[in-house]
Amino acid sequence: MTAGRIDQLTEAQRACLRLVLSHHNSKEIAAIVGVSPSAIDKRIERAVQILGVGTRFEAARRLQEYEGGAPAAPAATYERLPSEPIDVPNTPFSAPDDGPTEPWGLVHRFIGTAPNGGFEGAARNRLSKGSRLIRLIGLTVMIAIASMAVVNMAMTLTSLFRVNRTAVAPANRAAIAVPIAGNISMLKQRRQAADTVTADFLKAEAAVDQAALLAASCVSTLLQQRIAANLPVGTGVDALQLISEAQMDIVNARQRFIAAHRALVTVRRDIGLGQFYGFGDESECPPNEGALREAPRLAAVA
Amino acid sequence: MGAERVWVFNAILLMAAAYALWRGGAPERLVGVSLLLAAISTQLLQYDMPMRFVGVEFNVLLVDLGLLGVMIAITLTADRFWPAWVTALHALGTAAHLARAISPDVIRLSYAVLSAVWSYPIVLLLVIGTVRHASRIRSKGWDLDWSRQDPTLR
Numbered sequence: 001m002t003a004g005r006i007d008q009l010t011e012a013q014r015a016c017l018r019l020v021l022s023h024h025n026s027k028e029i030a031a032i033v034g035v036s037p038s039a040i041d042k043r044i045e046r047a048v049q050i051l052g053v054g055t056r057f058e059a060a061r062r063l064q065e066y067e068g069g070a071p072a073a074p075a076a077t078y079e080r081l082p083s084e085p086i087d088v089p090n091t092p093f094s095a096p097d098d099g100p101t102e103p104w105g106l107v108h109r110f111i112g113t114a115p116n117g118g119f120e121g122a123a124r125n126r127l128s129k130g131s132r133l134i135r136l137i138g139l140t141v142m143i144a145i146a147s148m149a150v151v152n153m154a155m156t157l158t159s160l161f162r163v164n165r166t167a168v169a170p171a172n173r174a175a176i177a178v179p180i181a182g183n184i185s186m187l188k189q190r191r192q193a194a195d196t197v198t199a200d201f202l203k204a205e206a207a208v209d210q211a212a213l214l215a216a217s218c219v220s221t222l223l224q225q226r227i228a229a230n231l232p233v234g235t236g237v238d239a240l241q242l243i244s245e246a247q248m249d250i251v252n253a254r255q256r257f258i259a260a261h262r263a264l265v266t267v268r269r270d271i272g273l274g275q276f277y278g279f280g281d282e283s284e285c286p287p288n289e290g291a292l293r294e295a296p297r298l299a300a301v302a
Numbered sequence: 303m304g305a306e307r308v309w310v311f312n313a314i315l316l317m318a319a320a321y322a323l324w325r326g327g328a329p330e331r332l333v334g335v336s337l338l339l340a341a342i343s344t345q346l347l348q349y350d351m352p353m354r355f356v357g358v359e360f361n362v363l364l365v366d367l368g369l370l371g372v373m374i375a376i377t378l379t380a381d382r383f384w385p386a387w388v389t390a391l392h393a394l395g396t397a398a399h400l401a402r403a404i405s406p407d408v409i410r411l412s413y414a415v416l417s418a419v420w421s422y423p424i425v426l427l428l429v430i431g432t433v434r435h436a437s438r439i440r441s442k443g444w445d446l447d448w449s450r451q452d453p454t455l456r
Contacts, residue, residue, distance in 0.1 A: 034441045112328025112447030123449035129378045132386065136377055139390035147394075 005051050006066045011122035013047040014063060016040055021060040163188050190271050201264060205257045212254050215247035311421065315341055318425045318432075326432040328447035329380035333373070333388065333428055340369040355410040358403045362417070366396040381446040384431040388424050395420040 009017075012033075019029045026044070030037040048059045108114040127135070222240055226233075315337060322334030347361035373389040398416035402408045408416075438445040 032442065110328070111332060123381045123446050125381050125383055125449050127449075132378050136374070136386050136389055136393075139386055140393045143387075143390050144394055144397075 006063060008050050009047055009063070013043050013050075014122075016043050017047055017056070017060040017063045020044065020056050021064055163191070194268050194271070197264070201260070205261065208250065208254050208257050212247070212250045215243065215250050219243055219247055312341065315421075315425055318429050322428055322432045325436045327435045327445055329376050329382050329385060330428065330432045330435055332376060333385065333431075336369055336372045337424070337428065340365050355402075355414045358399055359417075363396070363399045366392070366399065366417070370396050379448050381449040382431060382435075384427050384434075388427050391420040391424050391427075 026037045026040045030040045319334035319338045322330040377385040377389045402413045
């Protein structure tokens, strides 16, 4: 009748009951099993409830009757006094030392198949062979996928870093750099193109700025020298007129360069290069001198 | 750097196997001895360097398959969880031979790397398994070697 109920006991509860049978108190059981005494009490109470008996000793006896197959080892366990060192509980019983007497005894002991009469608890790994096999296959697939993912990440990062490493080359050098066959990513090509355009554009922009400055000072020099030389007001009117118009044209050209500067910044962003200035902690800072910036340099002067 | 690496691995393996034999239960001892045997026979049986890893290494493949068989048997019966990881890692190392046989594009170095990298985590797992077995012995006094197949004792 109680057999069915004993089936409901967990192995942890059974282990506690077996120790109860050998006169261990909760504190000692707790020390052996490695959990707190209150957890042991709870475990045993639950076992007593399941078996429907009055005391823990009654429950332990029921379990022993049920498991009665091996009276020798428990009998030895009974005699043990509570004062015995409890941290070496079972080693004396596990060595009947029949090893050398049998021909294969040593081998059996080496591979752990020697008969062994001592108290032993339940298996930790209670999976059947089938489910172990399935888990094994699953693990293999999982490890394969994970390690390939790591390799992939490493390769992707490597190529990204390589792009960034070559990207810090000075802008004017990029103009003469010959692409190394096969090893250049699209991003790097774009990056080189953008750098080349930037270098030339900035030179032209600076030249136009300089031209505007020179033309303006030319007009002013013309006017000053006429006064300084005490020449009539009418002197060089035509020349002054033409130089002023040329200067106006240069200023207009300058205006267009400013507009072009903004447009180029947009182009850079459109072809996916803007991120190299905003993101990428691993890269060294790109050279500031040749770089296009959000606010056009000439806007302050204009 | 090549030869030193091999000796470093051999030293690590030897120490791990000795520790497993000394402190491990039956599964640890068996895996330790099998790993040692496999390493020794691979060392003896592999082709000479000019030919090594050029084609499929059949001798090494046989050794790996034998080791895989032992590991699967241990995984299926031992009262442990780590052998499953060890077997999965070694299965991948064995699969490197398969990859080389199927695809001739696999270059020598990647074939060699792919069949060898898994050895390090395997040895590490063996050590961890032995440590955990020893600590269970210390705290409980016993630790099953093989899971009971007897349903009444579950």
